[in-house]
Amino acid sequence: MKLQNIRMVVHLSCEEASRLASAALDRDLSRSERWGLRLHTLICGSCRRMQRQLDAFRKLATSMPDSARQQIRDAMPHLSADRKQQIKRLLADTSRADQG
Amino acid sequence: MRTVEEAMTVNSEPKVPQLGDPTRWVDRYGDALLRFALSRVGRPEVAEDLVQETFLAAWKARESFDARASFGTWLCGILRRKIADHYRRSGREPLVELEAVDTEGSLFSKRGKWLEGASRWKETPEQLAENSEFWGVLAGCLASLPAHLAQAFQLRELRMASMEEVCAATGITPKNLSVRLHRARLLLRRCLDQKWFRSGA
Numbered sequence: 001m002k003l004q005n006i007r008m009v010v011h012l013s014c015e016e017a018s019r020l021a022s023a024a025l026d027r028d029l030s031r032s033e034r035w036g037l038r039l040h041t042l043i044c045g046s047c048r049r050m051q052r053q054l055d056a057f058r059k060l061a062t063s064m065p066d067s068a069r070q071q072i073r074d075a076m077p078h079l080s081a082d083r084k085q086q087i088k089r090l091l092a093d094t095s096r097a098d099q100g
Numbered sequence: 101m102r103t104v105e106e107a108m109t110v111n112s113e114p115k116v117p118q119l120g121d122p123t124r125w126v127d128r129y130g131d132a133l134l135r136f137a138l139s140r141v142g143r144p145e146v147a148e149d150l151v152q153e154t155f156l157a158a159w160k161a162r163e164s165f166d167a168r169a170s171f172g173t174w175l176c177g178i179l180r181r182k183i184a185d186h187y188r189r190s191g192r193e194p195l196v197e198l199e200a201v202d203t204e205g206s207l208f209s210k211r212g213k214w215l216e217g218a219s220r221w222k223e224t225p226e227q228l229a230e231n232s233e234f235w236g237v238l239a240g241c242l243a244s245l246p247a248h249l250a251q252a253f254q255l256r257e258l259r260m261a262s263m264e265e266v267c268a269a270t271g272i273t274p275k276n277l278s279v280r281l282h283r284a285r286l287l288l289r290r291c292l293d294q295k296w297f298r299s300g301a
Contacts (some may be wrong), residue, residue: 014213018208023278023282046217049220050218050289052221056225056288057257059103059258063225063229064128064233065229065230068238071235071236072254074239075242076131076243077134077135077138077247079130083148087152087155096161
């Protein structure tokens, strides 16, 4: 490994480790990245826990029931009823004006 | 799992010339457009205005709707242009405006150490997944995230194939996405820690 990679392996902060643990869910880490993360989590209990829990998120998502999907949809932002009415009124006025 | 193409086509989508009653467009597409706008623009009032302008512009331009594309995608395209216009008018940078709504605060000290401890998860993911109360809490936590972070998580993890996915598909760079996923995952973890794991539910 190159010298700067060795340095990185030894000096990872928890923030950097968390970035790598997250990235590992989406792509393959390089060898120095993997070593850096592994060494850090060997000595840092907080980051060991973080990594386990990030992995658990992935498992959660894949075992998500349909009812959960609906719950998540229901909690997402919506246009208020008033705002929907306002937009519909505007559209109705505009289409009437076009025909009139 | 639905493909992106399937997700793009809502059941019985209007095709020219039967675009149908425009007020029904609001019921069918309004929320999805709002969520996309929120993920691109900081403030909810601005996002709502942009959605309103999108519907009006769509009505005015209805003759130009090409039946080969899906109506939802077409509306998306109009909204994207409205968002671009918004940024041109306001002179603000999109990323700066989004960062301004990410008020969740720091998770790490200046030296990169954790600011808060995290509890152990006593249940396995499989056990949690069976618990509808847990999903309610997770839904609430997702809803509390800044919209662009929630969107990244939903797209990547929950595969909530939807119109937003189509809108967002060409929106951000992989590096950008990686940053958002990192932040979304850690913020969600912290929220779950506070609302579920720590409270011993």
